[in-house]
Amino acid sequence: MTPRERPLFIPIILGTPRQGRRSEHPAHLVLEETKKRAGVETQLIDVRALHMRLDDAGEEMKDPAFAATVERADALILIVPEYNHGYPGLLKHALDMNLKEYIHKAVGLCGVSAGPFGGTRVIEHILPVMRELGLVTIFTDVNFSQVQKLFNENGELLDLSFVRRVNNFLDELLWMARVLRYGRENIAAR
Secondary structure (H helix, E strand, O other), rough: OOOOOOOEEEEEEEOOOOOOOOOOHHHHHHHHHOOOOOEEOEEEEEEEEEEOOOOHEEEHHHOOHHHHHHHHEEEEEEEOOEEEOOOOOHHHHHHHHOOOOOOEEEEEEEOOOOOOOOHHHHHHHHHHHHHHHEEEEEOEEEEEEHHHHHHOOOOEEEOHHHHHHHHHHHHHHHHHHHHHHOOOOOOOOO
């Protein structure tokens, strides 16, 4: 990063409002590792805290603060728990509140599951949604398998190999975020 380059802004979206959610610990791990990166600003966005209208569609249901955050973002990280082979409906609703704000921005996906596949199925199912929104998915995901065994009751990580996994994921995401920001700022869209 050059001294005059503004930091990348990469919000992390925790994609479930459920009580007792197991995806909260992975979200905080990814948040803390992202905060350690030079030239990166981040924040955690909890879908619980978004002001979502459930009785309308399109522009009328936008949360202005969320839309402004996504507009400012250079990339997004989604922490997505797997619910019955799919993603939470409220996450989909939150994502659908915006469209133009996502175009040509990178997105990294972290699947969370109590089972052995670490959210692989939820990532497979949400990929077409990312494409439709205009987001560019990176090829490195983080899969938190059997999440109930990865963190203790205080949220402390028990398997330190996940620090390396998250950092490999972040390396790819930051590269893609910089490339796409350069493209948005310097190459005219068709």
